[in-house]
Amino acid sequence: MYHVLIPVDQSEERATAQAEAVADLPAADSEVSVTVLHIFQENPSGASVNQVGSVRRATEVLEEAGVEYNLDEESGTPSDEIVERANELDVDCICVAGRKRSPTGKALFGSVSQDVILDSDRPVLFAHMDDR
Numbered sequence: 001m002y003h004v005l006i007p008v009d010q011s012e013e014r015a016t017a018q019a020e021a022v023a024d025l026p027a028a029d030s031e032v033s034v035t036v037l038h039i040f041q042e043n044p045s046g047a048s049v050n051q052v053g054s055v056r057r058a059t060e061v062l063e064e065a066g067v068e069y070n071l072d073e074e075s076g077t078p079s080d081e082i083v084e085r086a087n088e089l090d091v092d093c094i095c096v097a098g099r100k101r102s103p104t105g106k107a108l109f110g111s112v113s114q115d116v117i118l119d120s121d122r123p124v125l126f127a128h129m130d131d132r
Contacts, residue, residue, distance in 0.1 A: 004125070005091040007037040007082045008054045009112070013129060014097040015054035016061055021127035022095050023065035034062055034069040037085055039078045049073035079115035086122055094120060097127040 004022050008015040025032055036058050038049045049055055049071045062069045072089075074081045086094050098113035117124045 002032045002093070003089065003091045004032060004034050005037055005082070005086050005089060005094045006034055006058060007039065007078070007085075007094070007096065007112075007116075008052070008058050009038075009078070010052070010054055011097075011099075012054045012057040014099075014127075015058040017097045017127040017129045018095045019058040019061035019065075021097075021125060023061060023067055029066035032067055034067055035072050035085075035089055035091065036062075036069055037072045037074065037082065039081045040073060040075045041078070078112045079119060082112070082116050083120045086120060091122060093123045093125055095125040095127055097129055 002025070006015075006018045006022060008018065022028060022032065022034055036049075036055055038052050038055050040047070055071065059069060059071070072085065074085060082094065094116060096113040096116055098111060113126065117126070
């Protein structure tokens with residue numbers, strides 16, 4: 001079984017693109033398992049991963065495609081936690097989607113997707129987001 005990590009933030013649009021990219025993999029309904037991961041940076045209300053809208057959206061797409069999945073949550077710096085969790089789970093691939101930013105915006109604010117691509121030794125699938 002091919003194991004993919006989908007780290008989702010608060011964006012339902014990015015979560016949808018990530019889940020659709022994984023669901024489009026060959027034989028995804030029978031040969032792919034997914035861990036949907038959400039990193040809480042601040043969680044004063046004590047929410048769980050099940051309560052995050054983007055997580056629910058990603059799981060809806062995966063369910064419709066018949067892709068096996070489970071949920072996971074961590075706290076901390078997103079890029080560090082994603083790479084660490086990918087290593088702990090020994091995933092075959094990490095699927096990310098990024099925001100549209102100018103090169104200056106990326107330099108000033110950083111990019112979780114870019115950090116994951118540069119810091120991980122695992123293959124990274126970058127999900128393309130259509131202009132919706």
